[in-house]
Amino acid sequence: MNDWAIATYGLTKRFEGHIAVNEIDLKIKSGEVYGLIGPNGAGKTTLIRMLAAAEEPTKGEIYINGDRLLRDDSNPLQKKRLGYLPDDFPLYDDLTVWDYLEYFARLYNLNPSVRRRRLQEVLELVQLENKRKSIISTLSRGMKQRLSLARTIIHEPILLLLDEPVSGLDPLARQQFRQIIKILQEAGMTILISSHVLSDLAELCTSVGIMELGFLVESASLSELYQRLSRQQIILGTLGKMEILQQALRQNAFVETWEMMPERDRLKVNFTGEKQDCADLLRSLILADIPLTEFHCIQEDLETIFLKLGHQQAS
């Protein structure tokens, strides 16, 4: 049990009249970046809040690195291991960036000797050094978000819980954010991210969990998920007649179906074969004298997989 960074057993949260999180057995290995996706109202925030001890579970147990998580004074050590960035990151508007971080460094009992250095470090990491003297209320949303992230990691937690950390950021800021996450992962943190930006998650995560109506319907490593749920596709373009190309495709056993692309001279083929079969297909098409302009293998991305699962909105 000790090798799980997070392990939950039968974790359940009910609100008035409905179940937000239902009997979830979540297991996350140390060092993983785990992406949590799901439609609005699926219960992601509720789950993360419970993992951060910000919400009391109705039922079920949470173990962080093998220790039971409880909501009282009894576990200051465990609280030092956790870093939680909520989706609404409230801040003290009257403090400066530096004072704010120092306050939290003190709350987390950081040694006075390392405090200064650590503050410097995290400010550098989130690129707010030049704002250290600014009052928080004067920061932009993205800066506030980065400041919140800095607060979340100030005490060097080994488990990060990030709830929609990139919502509201511009593409450049998102790019920077991904960079930071990668640095943190290299530093050995286990990170749980919930996000609606699936392309980000696809780039960052090692594992993905899909929530729906309070259930964890899928939880697997990213490669496994691709292997299981994503199909190989080939984009084909020709100068010649479409019918001839289609004729040739029909002969191949690995070609399942295809659809016309909007440009009329291109096809998207769902292909079940391996790399070798792909090469064989290309050779056969060329041997059949078809004037190919494009032959392009792609994988279905996370977004398509997610849409394909046809999830239901909680309502």
Place this chain on the structure above:
Amino acid sequence: MKQNIQVFQRSSSLWEKFLDLNPQLFREIQGRLKTRNVVISAAISVITQFMITICCLGELPQSDPKQLLGIQYGRYAMGSGYNPAYTKDMLGEWVINWQLLWLDLFMALSMVSIFTLLIVGTYMLIADTVKEESRGTLNFIRLTPQSADSIFLGKILGVPILLYVAILLLLPLHTISGLGAHIPLTLIMGFDGVIVASCAFCYSLALLWSLMNLGLSGFKPWLASGLVGSVLLLLTVTVFNNSNLISNGTWDWLFLFNPTLVLAYLIDATYLSLDKIDFLSVENLKELLFYGQALWTKASFGIGFILFNFSVWTYWCWSVLRRRFHNPDRTLFSKTQSYWITAWFVVIGLGFTLQNNKSYSATDNFIFLQMCLCMLGLALIAALSPHRQTLYDWARYRHQTHENGNILWKELVFGENSPSVIAVAINMAIAVIYIAPSIFLILEPKDRYILWGFVLSGFSILLYALVAQLVLTLKTRKRAIWSAISVINLIIIPPLCLGFADVIPKKEPLLWLFSFLPTVATEYATLSTVMLAILGQVVAASLIGLQMTRKLKQAGRSETKMLFDRNQAISS
């Protein structure tokens, strides 16, 4: 500003170490202790002292070498009466009662400190905490490894820091004037100790108040400080102008929550004649008894007991605070806490009830105690009853979540989230069982009907607890308010109806036995009538109890169905 603090910090590493101990205090000081603010509060403090001194000095005779003004009267002349005439001694100097002047100064400064500390301090603390709670920043602090103690201590010491600065600047003049009035230094320090204790109590209560989810956040600080202010004013006004305040009743307990009471000892130590100072006399205070013991005859005992009283209630506030901080969604008290609080309440309350053996006042005291107990009961109902969802979850999951979930009685007596009824019953039983022997020992046989009053009102409270809990399981939105309304109706309407219908307790005691204060009728009721009333209440309680059990079971079932539907939706 920032520079300022840093200079401050570097100048003493002790200060630095102290701040390192409590991050919350550090944050409050950092946010508030700015030069400008300190200067303002210091100025206010100095101006206040100046004004008070001027007021006192205004009573002195004017220098009048040509004797134009005639005879001058004033408070500080030597002589009896309130405004005697000033006289001159053989050297032609005015004879002035300097001691009285010092005492007046001392009293005025004490009053100002007590009122500002309690009222303004309470306001500041509540406003600050409510703001943090509504902004959501308190949730972050909850997630840090700091204990509730350290956070709240930091808040109590830090939020009113400017107020403390102002009061500290009052302290020198306060002490000097006390010494000038010939009050022993130990007594002055004892008095200061009592003020500190009263602040500790009041501030803990304030924090507790600000952490309750009552849904009136903006209004909270005003309400609380207004309440503190009016109670304090009332208690202080009665202590002044009333040298025979102590009436040997249970309500004398209330005065122990007023730090100004201690001034009686301080005034006594000056040996000034009391006709000039309208204040509670020590002679009267000495008559106050606790379990028949005169504890207030000596200043040390008296102050000691007042400190003890404050500490007990501060301790319990603090223990509820700790619980509240970490579990803001749970009921205010845990069941175990409620037993302790009731026990302390009854032990101290009964102490003040047993004042003397004069039978008529003893029965009055018992009736008053019973009313207090009813109030406590209502408070316990509010503090112990879980709401609908919690209750349903408990009913559904108790076998899985709680260690002793399978032992129903343990759950009901000690468990979290379980219905409050049994716990309320136990609290009432603790009270009645503790009080009953003294009723038999102290009261004459003809007055022992009081006991039935206690028993019946215990059952009434139980009934209210059931009704409250039942209403809390309804599906309406504002069920806390509905539940309060129904209990209040149960309290008010029966006596009103009986009153309108001309049913007098003397003639028809049975009906009155079901009211909030059954004691009005127990005097006239026969034993069998009382038994009938108890039986009636037990039957009513069981009916409501059954109804609630049925509802809980039904809820469990429908939730299972909901789960099943969801599973279907997912798998389809």
